Amino acid sequence: MTIRVLVSGIACAVAVLMTSVVAAQREAGAAVTSHVVFTTSTSAAAVTIDTAGLVARSNGVIVPIVDVAAAPPLSLVVIVDVTSSVSEAMVGFVWDGRGKANDARPSGMRVADSPSALFLSPLLRGVVRAMAAGDRVRFGRVADAPELGREFATDAATLGRAARWVVDVPADVRHGRTPIWDAVDMAVSALEAERGRRRAILLVTDGLSTGNRVGLDAVIERAAHADVAVFVVGEAWGNPRSARGWSLVDRTDAPWFRMTGASTSPFGHLQRLARATGGVFLADGHDGGPVPERRFRDVMNLLHRSYSVTVASPLLPGESATLSILSPDPAVEVHVRDRYRR
């Protein structure tokens, strides 16, 4: 037997052995846990869950569910979009009326609300007061650049100060970029250290995302793989509605005509973000609907009714796959990240 033949034989044996080991690993499966929210068609938390009837699929193939349990305590990053589009609207143009008709210059006329008037009380009452024992919350904001508060906190006093910091933002920085995806990316980074907990983001925004360094697809990928669910409260934009805090930015007695406000709907991106990461999208402020406080409470309620579902994954370390979990009850919607990595 030549050396070449000997080497070939050994190589074949090693290859067969490795294949067997990999197959055995895949068959045995590795426990992968994802956090899940069950809702009704109205996005309220589903009360009765038939956990025994759940079906999980990885890359479309049914995989065993090895455990279903109540989710661990919450680590939540709350990101509030305090840019002007959330609270201001262009309502018309004022024409200066000087000179010839064609020389008249228009000046934008805006009505403005303040982030404080819109969000401070809802943050305190809808989030801080709704925390459960063991919950950890960290506030952040988007105003030209994403910013996170100093740390996760559990006590109302610290979080009250943080909430005030969120809304106390100078007008000078509220009319620039709105890098929402960058803010989510930053929040995912902050949550990665919160191990063994139910990790989530509450994103409050109108969705008019601009000036991002990272795109939506990249952020979804990262959040889903980290099992960080993004719950979105989608604010109606161009529609300030607080009874107080309004101001007519440009005053004049000249005739003006009313402009239509929002002509676009950015909620599609937000819905995709929530759906892919196992979060829930809730609209706010449309047609006199719920106000922020109520929506924040809705999100906290959903998070406190989360489950941890563990499946036996056939993936090898480093591999990725799609993930879905279905309820036997067609009236129950299951919110779980749509992909995972071992």
Added chain:
Amino acid sequence: MTVQATMLTVFGAAAIVAAAAPQTPTFSAGTQTVAVYATVQDGSGRLVPDLDRDAFRVFVDGAAVDIVQFSRDPQPLSVALMIDTSEVRGHGLGTRTGDLHRTTRNAIDAFIGALAPADRVRVGTFGLEIAVGANLTRDPAEIERVLREEVWLGGGTPLWQALVAAMESLAAEPGRRVVLALTNGIDTGRLPGFPGRRSNIDEYAVRTDSMVYAIRIGPADTWATMTGDLKDVSLASGGGYFEAPSDADLGQTFARVADELRHQYLLGFVPAVSDGQVHRLDVVAGPGLTVRARRSFLAPGAR
């Protein structure tokens, strides 16, 4: 950063004029050489790309200066494409769902595709807010992402502020700096937190050494007297002004801009004074030719 601080920063950048491509003429730091980019057209408006150095004459405050650097090769380019998303403008630009018209996106894509490998672009918008794109890139996928994810219709037209924000975003970039605005051309007022108004926009262009290219979209006779300012600003900066009556004209118009940018001459001269002041600049070529170049420059400061 205050306006004053910004000006100082920009001045520092402007005093060190550099072109980055190794195969093209390079201005090293401290040489006090000033770069001028010139577009030359014949009597019928056609670009004239094959002139020699001897065809040009450069005047500073009316006095001729020597051209110490010359190149017909395109210099590296940084472009801030700013899209006017105002409500009025939006009706011509986008759909009710907020997506740019496909024709507009195609035109922008073709413009990006026509640039040289060393060139880079960032895409921003201005309307209810002013958002300068974060990434200066040559990656078509990233440009497409921004167009797909970050263009929202609504608001007014803070035109001058948006131009200044775009200029500042490029101030530290080497080579040619171009702000390309797609707009209805009618400024409708200011937003808090941004410098820039008609009265100082030319100064910002000089201090950041930026060329302003404007594509005004809309019928030519609409608000014509109001858009004259934009034309003046563009031409004074050595850029260009184009009109696209409708979206259907955008492809051709963007192609003209790209063509111009590929056929600019680089002229370098050493100013006689280093006083940190703005000086008048005139560039002329042969008979029957029209030269577009910036009409003033910032002399290096005294050391």
